Amino acid sequence: MLSEFLQQLQPWAESHSLLFGNDTAAYCIDQRRRYQGQTLAVARPNSVQQLAEIVQLCAQFHIAMVPQGGNTSLCGAATPDQTGQNIIISFERMNQIIEVDADNNTITVEAGVTLQQVQQAALAANRLFPANWAAAASCQIGGALATNAGGVNVLRYGNMRELTLGLEVVLADGTIWNGLRGLRKDNTGYDLKQLFVGAEGTLGLISRAVLRLYPLPTAHATALVAVDSPADAVTLLRDLQAKVSDRITSFELISRPCLTLLHQHFPKLSSPFEQAPEWCVLLELSDGGDSEHLLELLATILFEAGFEQAYVAQNQRQAADFWRLREHIPEAQRLEGVSIKHDISLPVGAIPQFLAECESHIILQYPDANIVAFGHLGDGNLHYNLFLSDKTALIYQQEAVINAIVYQLVAQYNGSISAEHGIGQLKKSVLREYRSNTELLLMNSIKQTLDPLGLMNPGKVLI
Amino acid sequence: MLSEFLQQLQPWAESHSLLFGNDTAAYCIDQRRRYQGQTLAVARPNSVQQLAEIVQLCAQFHIAMVPQGGNTSLCGAATPDQTGQNIIISFERMNQIIEVDADNNTITVEAGVTLQQVQQAALAANRLFPANWAAAASCQIGGALATNAGGVNVLRYGNMRELTLGLEVVLADGTIWNGLRGLRKDNTGYDLKQLFVGAEGTLGLISRAVLRLYPLPTAHATALVAVDSPADAVTLLRDLQAKVSDRITSFELISRPCLTLLHQHFPKLSSPFEQAPEWCVLLELSDGGDSEHLLELLATILFEAGFEQAYVAQNQRQAADFWRLREHIPEAQRLEGVSIKHDISLPVGAIPQFLAECESHIILQYPDANIVAFGHLGDGNLHYNLFLSDKTALIYQQEAVINAIVYQLVAQYNGSISAEHGIGQLKKSVLREYRSNTELLLMNSIKQTLDPLGLMNPGKVLI
Numbered sequence: 001m002l003s004e005f006l007q008q009l010q011p012w013a014e015s016h017s018l019l020f021g022n023d024t025a026a027y028c029i030d031q032r033r034r035y036q037g038q039t040l041a042v043a044r045p046n047s048v049q050q051l052a053e054i055v056q057l058c059a060q061f062h063i064a065m066v067p068q069g070g071n072t073s074l075c076g077a078a079t080p081d082q083t084g085q086n087i088i089i090s091f092e093r094m095n096q097i098i099e100v101d102a103d104n105n106t107i108t109v110e111a112g113v114t115l116q117q118v119q120q121a122a123l124a125a126n127r128l129f130p131a132n133w134a135a136a137a138s139c140q141i142g143g144a145l146a147t148n149a150g151g152v153n154v155l156r157y158g159n160m161r162e163l164t165l166g167l168e169v170v171l172a173d174g175t176i177w178n179g180l181r182g183l184r185k186d187n188t189g190y191d192l193k194q195l196f197v198g199a200e201g202t203l204g205l206i207s208r209a210v211l212r213l214y215p216l217p218t219a220h221a222t223a224l225v226a227v228d229s230p231a232d233a234v235t236l237l238r239d240l241q242a243k244v245s246d247r248i249t250s251f252e253l254i255s256r257p258c259l260t261l262l263h264q265h266f267p268k269l270s271s272p273f274e275q276a277p278e279w280c281v282l283l284e285l286s287d288g289g290d291s292e293h294l295l296e297l298l299a300t301i302l303f304e305a306g307f308e309q310a311y312v313a314q315n316q317r318q319a320a321d322f323w324r325l326r327e328h329i330p331e332a333q334r335l336e337g338v339s340i341k342h343d344i345s346l347p348v349g350a351i352p353q354f355l356a357e358c359e360s361h362i363i364l365q366y367p368d369a370n371i372v373a374f375g376h377l378g379d380g381n382l383h384y385n386l387f388l389s390d391k392t393a394l395i396y397q398q399e400a401v402i403n404a405i406v407y408q409l410v411a412q413y414n415g416s417i418s419a420e421h422g423i424g425q426l427k428k429s430v431l432r433e434y435r436s437n438t439e440l441l442l443m444n445s446i447k448q449t450l451d452p453l454g455l456m457n458p459g460k461v462l463i
Numbered sequence: 464m465l466s467e468f469l470q471q472l473q474p475w476a477e478s479h480s481l482l483f484g485n486d487t488a489a490y491c492i493d494q495r496r497r498y499q500g501q502t503l504a505v506a507r508p509n510s511v512q513q514l515a516e517i518v519q520l521c522a523q524f525h526i527a528m529v530p531q532g533g534n535t536s537l538c539g540a541a542t543p544d545q546t547g548q549n550i551i552i553s554f555e556r557m558n559q560i561i562e563v564d565a566d567n568n569t570i571t572v573e574a575g576v577t578l579q580q581v582q583q584a585a586l587a588a589n590r591l592f593p594a595n596w597a598a599a600a601s602c603q604i605g606g607a608l609a610t611n612a613g614g615v616n617v618l619r620y621g622n623m624r625e626l627t628l629g630l631e632v633v634l635a636d637g638t639i640w641n642g643l644r645g646l647r648k649d650n651t652g653y654d655l656k657q658l659f660v661g662a663e664g665t666l667g668l669i670s671r672a673v674l675r676l677y678p679l680p681t682a683h684a685t686a687l688v689a690v691d692s693p694a695d696a697v698t699l700l701r702d703l704q705a706k707v708s709d710r711i712t713s714f715e716l717i718s719r720p721c722l723t724l725l726h727q728h729f730p731k732l733s734s735p736f737e738q739a740p741e742w743c744v745l746l747e748l749s750d751g752g753d754s755e756h757l758l759e760l761l762a763t764i765l766f767e768a769g770f771e772q773a774y775v776a777q778n779q780r781q782a783a784d785f786w787r788l789r790e791h792i793p794e795a796q797r798l799e800g801v802s803i804k805h806d807i808s809l810p811v812g813a814i815p816q817f818l819a820e821c822e823s824h825i826i827l828q829y830p831d832a833n834i835v836a837f838g839h840l841g842d843g844n845l846h847y848n849l850f851l852s853d854k855t856a857l858i859y860q861q862e863a864v865i866n867a868i869v870y871q872l873v874a875q876y877n878g879s880i881s882a883e884h885g886i887g888q889l890k891k892s893v894l895r896e897y898r899s900n901t902e903l904l905l906m907n908s909i910k911q912t913l914d915p916l917g918l919m920n921p922g923k924v925l926i
Contacts, residue, residue, distance in 0.1 A: 103697055103812025104843070105704075126705065150648050159648060162625055177901045184842040185613050185622060185808045185882035187661055188894055189924055190906045194657035198650055215704035234566055241568075241678035242589065245751030246709075287750075288708030289760065297752065345648045349566025379647040380567070419648035431651055438640045442913075443653045449912045450905075461652055 002040075002085070005061035009041065016054065017044040017093060027068060027088045028080060035076035035425060038084030039066070046093040048168060048176055048207040055205065056174030058087055064458050065089055067201040069143030070114065072135040074343075075424025077147065077200045081459050089205065091142050098208065100125045105213040106165060106182040111142025111206050118211065127213035130157035134327070142206045148198035150420030155378035156249045157214065159420070160197065166210035167193040172203075172451040182210040195450070200422055201457040203450040217249075217286035221294040222319035223302060226277035226309035230352040233281050233377055236305065237348070243301050244285055247294075251378030252282040252326055253351075258374050261332040262325060269328060270321050272311040281377070282326050284319075329374055337391025339372065340402050342384040344410050345419035351377065354413055361405050362386065366398070381419040407434060423461045431461070465503075465548070468524035472504065479517065480507040480556060490531060490551045491543060498539035498888055501547030502529070509556040511631060511639055511670040518668065519637030521550055527921050528552055530664040532606030533577065535598040537806075538887025540610065540663045544922050552668065554605050561671065563588045568676040569628060569645040574605025574669050581674065590676035593620035597790070605669045611661035613883030618841035619712045620677065622883070623660065629673035630656040635666075635914040645673040658913070663885055664920040666913040680712075680749035684757040685782035686765060689740035689772035693815040696744050696840055699768070700811070706764050707748055710757075714841030715745040715789055716814075721837050724795040725788060732791060733784050735774040743772075744840070745789050747782075792837055800854025802835065803865050805847040807873050808882035814840065821872050825849065828868065829861070844882040870897060886924045894924070 012018065019027075019042040029036045040063070045051040058065050064086040068078040080086045091112030098108040102125045109118055115136040122129040131144065133151035143149075148161045157163065166181040179193050196204050227233045233253050240248060259276035262269055273280070285294055295312060302310040313319035333339055346354055355373060362369050368389040375382040384406060388395050407417050407430065417434050418427055432440065440462075447454075447462055454463065472481065482490075482505040492499045503526070508514040521528050527549040531541040543549045554575030561571040565588045572581055578599040585592040594607065596614035606612075611624045620626065629644040642656050659667050690696045696716050703711060722739035725732055736743070748757055758775060765773040776782035796802055809817055818836060825832050831852040838845040847869060851858050870880050870893065880897050881890055895903065903925075910917075910925055917926065 101810060101812055103701065104810040106810070148650050148654070150650075154648060158625070161654070162621070171901075171905075175901055177905065178899070179902070181877055181879065182810050183808045183877075183879050183882075185617060185839075185844045186879040187611050187613075187881050187883060187885045188879055188890075188898060189886060189902070190666075190909055191611070191624070191657065191661050192902060192905055194654065195909075198654050203653075215701075215708045217708050218705075238566065238678075241751065242681075243751050245678045245680050245749070247750065286708070287710065288704065288706050293756075345646045347564060347567040347569070347645050349564055376648075381648045414644055414646075416644065416646050416649040416651055418651050419646075420650060422650045423652060427651075435651060436641070438634075438638055439642070439652070439655060442634075442640065442655055445912050446653055446658075446909075449908050 001061055005057070005063055006040065008057055012053070016050050017046065018042065019044070024088065027071065027090060030076045030079040031072055032074065035079040037080035037082050039080045039086055039088045040084060042088040042090050044090045044093045048170065051089070051094070051205065051207055052170050052174045052176050054087070054089060055170050055172070058455060059173050059453065062453055062455065063087055064455050066457055067091070067142070067146070067205050069112065069140030070135065070138040072139040072143065073147070073424055074421045075426035077422055077424030077460050078143065079425070091140055094207065097121045101182065102127060104182050106210050107213055108180065108182070108208065108210045109141055110208050112140050115139050115141065115144060122213050123216070126216050128216045129211065130214055131160060131163055141209060145197050145206050145209060146199065146201050147422040150379070150381065152250050152252070152376060154376065155251055156246060163212045164193060164197055164209060165212055167196055167206055168208040169196050169204040169206050172453065172456050180208060180210050195446070200424065200461050202447060202461050203456060215288055217288060219287050219289045219291040219294040220319065221285045221291065221298040222313040222322055223283055223298055224272055224311045224322045225281045225283065225302060225307055226273065227279050227281055230279060230355050233279060234348060234352060236281060237378060239305060240283070240301060244297065247285045247287045248283060248378065249286045250282070250284045252375065253377035254280050254282060254326065254329070254374045255372065257370055257372045258329045261336055261372065262328055265332040265335040266328050269325055271325060273309060277309060282322055333372060333385060337387065338393050338395050339385045339387045340395060340399050342403070342406050343419050343421045344382050344384055344406065344415055344417060345380045346382065346410065346413050346415035348377065348380045350413045350415070351380065351382065354409060358384070358406060358409050361409065362402070365401070365405065403430065425460060428461065464524055468520070468526055469503065471520055475516070479513050480509065481505065482507070487551065490534065490553060493539045493542040494535055495537065498542040500543035500545050502543045502549055502551045503547060505551040505553050507553045507556045511633065514552070514557070514668065514670055515633050515637045515639050517550070517552060518633050518635070521918060522636050522916065525916055525918065526550055527918050529920055530554070530605070530609070530668050532575065532603030533598065533601040535602040535606065536610070536887055537884045538889035540885055540887030540923050541606065542888070554603055557670065560584045564645065565590060567645050569673050570676055571643065571645070571671065571673045572604055573671050575603050578602050578604060578607060585676050586679070589679050591679045592674065593677055594623060594626055604672060608660050608669050608672060609662065609664050610885040613842070613844065615713050615715070615839060617839060618714055619709060624657070626675050627656060627660055627672060628675055630659060630669055631671040632659050632667040632669050635916065635919050643671060643673050658909070663887060663924050665910060665924050666919060678751055680751060682750050682752045682754040682757040683782065684748045684754065684761040685776040685785055686746055686761055687735055687774045687785045688744045688746065688765060688770050689736065690742050690744055693742060693818050696742060697811060697815060699744060700841060702768060703746070703764060707760065710748045710750045711746065711841065712749045713745070713747040715838065716840035717743050717745060717789065717792070717837045718835065720833055720835045721792045724799055724835065725791055728795040728798045729791050732788055734788060736772060740772060745785055796835060796848060800850060801856050801858050802848045802850045803858060803862050805869050806882050806884045807847055807869065807878055807880060808844045809873065809876050809878035811840065811843045813876045813878070814843065814845065817872060817876055821847070821869060824868050824872065825865070828864070866893065888923060891924065
């Protein structure tokens with residue numbers, strides 16, 4: 001059967017741009033080099049019709065399909081298993097911006113365009129596509145949708161799910177579902193697109209999408225503010241919202257160990273603090289007015305609140321300096337050595353107590369632990385990482401124990417063990433511990449209904 | 464079997480507050496008095512446990528269940544059929560606000576609280592729950608979620624779907640699914656709550672919800688602006704967004720026939736226009752600053768754009784007068800007589816052309832037609848209604864023909880035949896014409912998976 005499948009595939013080799021053998025190597029390993037698999041071939045369709053043809057053929061011969069966008073998953077969601085009995089479907093040739101509708105504030109794109117292409121196409125039409133994160137230049141929209149990715153502007157604009165108005169999806173049997181509507185109100189039966197956003201390619205393959213655009217903000221105000229505690233950061237967030245409403249675009253919490261690491265590994269990065277404070281907040285406001293008014297508003301609010309170390313960026317260069325601090329934290333960690341990482345979310349008000357409690361639990365068991373906590377406080381998402389004195393890969397032997405401490409406390413606070421990176425292969429077994437039987441049964445029944453042969457990205461999320 | 468079911472029900476009569484016979488009459492007719500059904504009994508559980516007990520019993524005896532909130536559906540979604548073989552489940556005793564978490568900007572409520580109760584509880588915590596529409600005082604949150612209701616603030620804040628963070632649902636077999644998480648980022652498998660929002664009770668019964676709250680805007684600016692055409696209204700919307708970003712809360716389009724009807728039936732309503740313009744826009748901005756600044760900003764923008772008849776409300780009373788005009792349009796229509804109504808949505812930029820084309824198609828077939836078009840231009844939702852010279856219920860004989868004209872053009876523009884009112888019984892057959900076979904198959908397979916016995920609100924949406 002396999003050889004017949006490969007035979008059927010042959011005539012398509014050129015038009016569908018198939019890759020075999022060594023040419024598939026780069027597609028078989030994830031970017032963190034944690035997962036390595038094998039594949040029969042990489043199919044690179046250049047249209048939804050070609051995509052549907054591949055899926056139909058795979059369905060006919062019961063060949064598993066592994067969709068791959070920019071291959072930037074942090075959870076191994078786009079890497080095949082080691083059986084080599086699957087097909088990788090790469091979206092790199094489905095990379096067209098189809099339409100920017102400025103009047104409707106929407107953009108229609110193929111799944112293989114990068115996030116940066118979408119941002120730029122929006123900008124060219126004087127619009128904002130607000131999703132943004134580190135991998136913008138290489139990640140693709142299809143993958144961003146499949147993982148319901150988040151990033152730094154979720155507080156104001158939501159995740160990829162909230163930014164999606166319409167989808168086109170190739171279903172498990174190769175049928176094309178065209179749901180490319182650009183409507184903000186549409187209540188005609190079940191909202192089918194919601195099934196595919198965040199499903200990590202396990203229910204169908206997203207081929208095109210209609211995304212929301214926003215008016216381009218013309219005013220920005222950025223500040224770096226030392227706070228005494230995470231609780232004070234939450235108070236600042238709510239005070240600020242009371243005074244500027246939802247014009248807060250980002251609200252990032254940074255702990256002293258982050259600043260220490262930055263100082264050690266990037267001593268030339270400019271920081272306004274003479275001495276690293278226990279905690280600080282990097283925040284940004286934006287609106288459609290003029291920056292002068294917004295800067296003045298922000299300065300007044302911070303002054304009246306009595307912060308002793310509050311620095312409002314006086315120009316774009318200084319704002320970029322502040323952001324550079326935040327953006328270099330992951331790299332400073334990498335340079336320091338191997339750490340155990342968690343991408344968690346919590347009700348915002350629970351974060352101060354969680355941080356205190358989790359630290360005390362960890363220190364009890366690991367007195368040498370150095371906890372590097374930072375993240376998107378505004379939307380409740382923390383990157384909660386920790387070093388032990390041994391900074392080599394040997395630390396991974398402690399991963400299960402440390403995960404259990406962190407995740408059990410997350411569960412106690414009704415939080416999430418995966419805020420914005422998804423499940424993939426990495427957290428599949430953890431998922432089974434932290435979602436109820438009812439939830440797992442519901443998910444499995446949806447999977448069974450949409451992908452009865454289990455061919456869509458198997459080994460990810462559920463089964 | 465039926466008698467055994469009723470026998471099993473008896474011991475619960477008091478604790479579950481069951482109603483029988485004549486006491487069920489008010490629950491069996493919809494508010495527009497277009498649908499009248501019959502029921503075995505109305506169950507009024509006061510907790511999710513009681514709700515689950517009723518559902519389990521119904522599942523055991525294969526008794527259909529019709530969930531009912533405030534009974535304000537405009538599509539007969541909460542009214543039973545005429546077999547009398549079903550149970551109505553009323554949520555009126557599940558009416559508790561469970562928690563307002565101001566730090567997390569969330570509110571947790573039972574399904575039977577009214578929209579107004581949620582708005583007021585939010586306000587008491589200095590927060591905004593932004594959903595709003597005419598039936599706020601009587602509609603219930605469970606129904607609002609089940610229809611993914613919209614209203615006047617969708618442009619800024621989204622529909623009920625976007626305002627929902629967590630749900631608790633009683634499934635078709637009586638299992639309680641607890642998904643009451645208040646998180647803005649959570650990617651742990653399929654997002655199950657999306658299945659139940661907008662499903663009109665056909666997949667499970669929403670018992671509790673965690674909803675998003677927003678900072679309370681402290682500044683408001685309202686204006687009524689005469690524009691030459693719908694195209695000019697779209698241009699104004701986009702210009703305004705470029706200058707104030709997403710601080711536009713509402714942007715309503717009103718046509719001259721609306722103003723004429725208002726003048727005829729509510730001559731005392733104050734309008735700033737000496738002569739009714741061809742079209743006008745009612746718009747509102749809000750933010751967390753002071754009203755003076757926002758008013759000045761709006762006045763400057765409208766002045767610079769050169770509008771000759773642009774009235775910025777100088778105080779709250781005047782703003783309320785402007786809104787009163789908009790809010791009295793439906794009642795003015797009712798007083799005028801019977802009309803054929805459509806709740807449609809379109810890509811915003813397509814609205815001007817749609818209006819021109821649809822009018823010409825209708826006038827060709829109905830030279831006496833008077834088209835009363837108005838609605839939420841900002842989010843693409845139009846209420847597109849029309850009178851013929853005969854203003855009695857006889858006009859309904861033309862409904863199918865007129866619907867076909869309107870809906871076919873809506874489909875041509877990739878719009879929706881139901882923007883914010885849902886499908887219920889009213890549009891069930893129309894849905895089958897305007898969603899593809901693939902979509903209907905997908906919907907039916909989801910229905911079959913979650914409600915294999917077909918007991919959840921049968922006869923609504925799909926089957």
